[in-house]
Amino acid sequence: MSNKPDLPYKAPRAAPPSGPAMWVRGFAIGDVRVEQPFALAPMSGVTDTAFRRMVQSASQGAVGLFVTEFISIEGLTSYNLLAQTRMAFDPKTENPLAVQVFGADVYRMVEAAHIVEQSGAQIFDINCGCPAPKVVRRGGGAELMRDPSRLARIIEACTKAVKIPVTVKIRSGWDDASINAVEVARLCERAGAAMIAVHGRSRQQLYGGEPDWGLVTQVAEAVEVPVIGSGDISDGEIALERLRDSSCAGVMIGRGAITNPWIFGQIRQLIQGQAATEPDNAERLRVLHAFHDGMLGYMPAGAVAGRLKQLLSRLTKGFPHGMLLRARVLREPTPADMFAWIESFFAALDDDSIEDWAERARQRERARLRATRGGLS
Ligand SMILES: Cc1cc2nc3c(=O)[nH]c(=O)nc-3n(C[C@H](O)[C@H](O)[C@H](O)COP(=O)(O)O)c2cc1C
Numbered sequence: 001m002s003n004k005p006d007l008p009y010k011a012p013r014a015a016p017p018s019g020p021a022m023w024v025r026g027f028a029i030g031d032v033r034v035e036q037p038f039a040l041a042p043m044s045g046v047t048d049t050a051f052r053r054m055v056q057s058a059s060q061g062a063v064g065l066f067v068t069e070f071i072s073i074e075g076l077t078s079y080n081l082l083a084q085t086r087m088a089f090d091p092k093t094e095n096p097l098a099v100q101v102f103g104a105d106v107y108r109m110v111e112a113a114h115i116v117e118q119s120g121a122q123i124f125d126i127n128c129g130c131p132a133p134k135v136v137r138r139g140g141g142a143e144l145m146r147d148p149s150r151l152a153r154i155i156e157a158c159t160k161a162v163k164i165p166v167t168v169k170i171r172s173g174w175d176d177a178s179i180n181a182v183e184v185a186r187l188c189e190r191a192g193a194a195m196i197a198v199h200g201r202s203r204q205q206l207y208g209g210e211p212d213w214g215l216v217t218q219v220a221e222a223v224e225v226p227v228i229g230s231g232d233i234s235d236g237e238i239a240l241e242r243l244r245d246s247s248c249a250g251v252m253i254g255r256g257a258i259t260n261p262w263i264f265g266q267i268r269q270l271i272q273g274q275a276a277t278e279p280d281n282a283e284r285l286r287v288l289h290a291f292h293d294g295m296l297g298y299m300p301a302g303a304v305a306g307r308l309k310q311l312l313s314r315l316t317k318g319f320p321h322g323m324l325l326r327a328r329v330l331r332e333p334t335p336a337d338m339f340a341w342i343e344s345f346f347a348a349l350d351d352d353s354i355e356d357w358a359e360r361a362r363q364r365e366r367a368r369l370r371a372t373r374g375g376l377s
Contacts, residue, residue, distance in 0.1 A: 020240050020271045026064070027226045027249040030165030030194040032096050032122045034250060036064030038239060038264055039197075041230055041254030042100045042127075042169070044069045049088045050294030050307075055257050056093050058279070058287045059264035064250065065228075066094040067169075070127045073103030073112040088298055091120055098123035098167060102130055104139030104150065106157050113158040113166065123195075124164055126154065128184070129171040131203045142203035145184050146174050152191040159192030169197040169230075172215050175204035181215055182222045189223045197228040197252060213246055220247035228252050236266040236276050259314045261287060281346035284315050288342060292335060305335065312342065319349070321358045328361045331368060 026035040040047060040055055040063050047069050056063050068086055075083035089097050099116040101124070103109055109126070116124045128151060130141030137143075144151040151168075158166045168188050173179035185196045198219050200211035211231025220227040226249030233239045234256040242251050257263050262283075266276035279287070291311055295304045309329055316322040325345045332338045341361070348357035 019273060020244070021273065023244065024240070024271050029065075029096075029123060029167060029226060032165055034064050034096060036062060036264075036268070037228075037243060037248075037250035038063065038267055039065035039067065039228055039250055039252040040257055040264075041252040042067040042069055042125075043254050043258070044130075046258060048086065049090060049094065050291055050299075053090060053093050053294050054287060054291040054311075055261040055264065057290050058261035058283075059266075060268075062264035062268040064264075065096055065098065067098045067100050067125060067252075068121075070100045070102045070130060071112075073101050073105065073108040076101060076115055077108050077111045085298060087116075087119060089119075089121065096122040098125040100125040100127050100169065102127040102135055102140040104144065104147075104154075106150075106154050109154050110157050110161045113162045113164075117162040117164050122164060123167055124158060124162060125167045125169060125197075126151075126158070128168050129199055129203070131171075131206050136203070142171055142174060145170060145180060145203075146178070148180075148184055148187050151184070152187050155188055155191035155193050165194035166192060167195040167197070168193050169199070171199050172202045172212050175202050178202075179212075179215065181219050185219045185223050185227070189225050193225060195226045195228065195249075196223060197230060199230040199252075201231060213242060216248065217246045220249070226250065230254065235260070236263060236270045239263070239267050240270060258311075259317065281350055285343060285346050288312060288315065289339070292339075305338070308335070308338065316345075320354055321345070321361070324358055324361050328364065331365070 024037060026033060027037060028034065040052060052066050071083050071086045087099060099119065099121040101112050113124045127141055128144040132141065135141035139147065155166055155168065170181055170184055172181045179202065181198055188196055196219065198216050200213055200216045201209065213229065213231065216229040228250040229242055229246050229248040230252035233242060233251055233253045239251055239253060253263055262279050269276050288308065288311060292304065292308050295307060309326065312329060313326050316325060325341065328341050329338045332341060345357060348354045
């Protein structure tokens with residue numbers, strides 16, 4: 001006879017919906033809950049707080065996990081300005097957030113972990129994948145995958161020092177001849193890492209060639225802690241396919257979110273069985289404003305303009321006269337002037353007067369050149 005207590009009778013529920021709603025679920029990194037298994041990947045020079053908040057706004061709150069750009073432990077522990085800027089985050093919008101650092105010195109790493117914990121960030125993440133010579137030469141980034149005993153010491157020391165989970169982001173290995181992500185992941189888990197993110201390319205591959213999702217799957221199956229896979233997820237369908245086929249707890253999206261900050265919201269729509277909606281031009285304009293406003297206050301005006309133009313070129317790639325718009329905006333001295341051109345561009349696209357708009361933009365350029373020549377004579 002069974003000694004299990006009888007369970008109260010429950011009427012059978014309606015058949016569960018088929019499709020991703022059945023199998024997409026949140027997971028935990030230590031005691032940090034990640035409700036939606038889709039993370040915005042760290043990208044140096046791109047994913048600062050303004051960018052992360054802009055993506056969360058475009059995707060209507062569907063980003064499940066944020067990671068800062070990597071920050072040098074030397075910069076962080078000497079409180080330099082760049083490190084402080086990279087540490088900036090809005091705890092309400094960017095939550096949960098991992099602060100990612102790079103470096104190789106155990107003591108500095110522990111000090112950095114304390115600083116991150118005190119900042120209120122939920123997770124301390126160690127970069128073991130950066131391929132840049134100036135990082136690997138000093139023992140950090142992908143070089144840590146060639147020095148596993150140092151990596152283990154770093155993780156052990158950090159997990160002892162702080163209460164927040166310590167995580168790592170690795171690559172497949174150094175080069176074709178030394179693919180060791182599975183071994184490194186096992187070692188990181190033994191040392192106390194609470195999550196492992198894997199970009200399925202080697203250091204040698206940089207960002208070219210194909211990411212090896214077969215290897216990412218092997219890593220996910222080799223450890224008990226959650227694994228987040230990364231590499232070439234360019235739309236919502238691919239995100240769901242990778243999540244379904246890889247045994248990963250979650251997936252990370254990097255470059256796909258630069259050209260399409262709406263991608264996380266589109267994934268949510270697909271999960272709910274809806275078609276992913278494309279943003280209209282009013283939404284593009286709103287997102288550009290949100291990004292611009294988010295940068296004010298912590299970035300010099302010149303840098304704000306530069307970043308705005310960068311995003312503009314991503315969001316208008318392939319648009320008729322998009323190049324003309326970017327050249328035009330480049331010449332404008334103030335954000336108000338820039339936005340005047342951007343707004344008129346989108347309006348002209350919407351009411352089919354883009355050729356007239358292009359002619360106005362050319363005239364403006366000719367007038368500018370005449371004025372410059374006049375000024376020189
Ligand atoms: C411009 C750029 C900067 C990056 N910076 C970082 C970084 O600071 N830390 C990190 O772990 N990975 C960094 N990566 C790697 C990404 O997080 C990601 O793993 C990789 O781009 C593959 O994903 P994707 O195809 O979705 O972009 C960077 C990638 C790019 C393109």
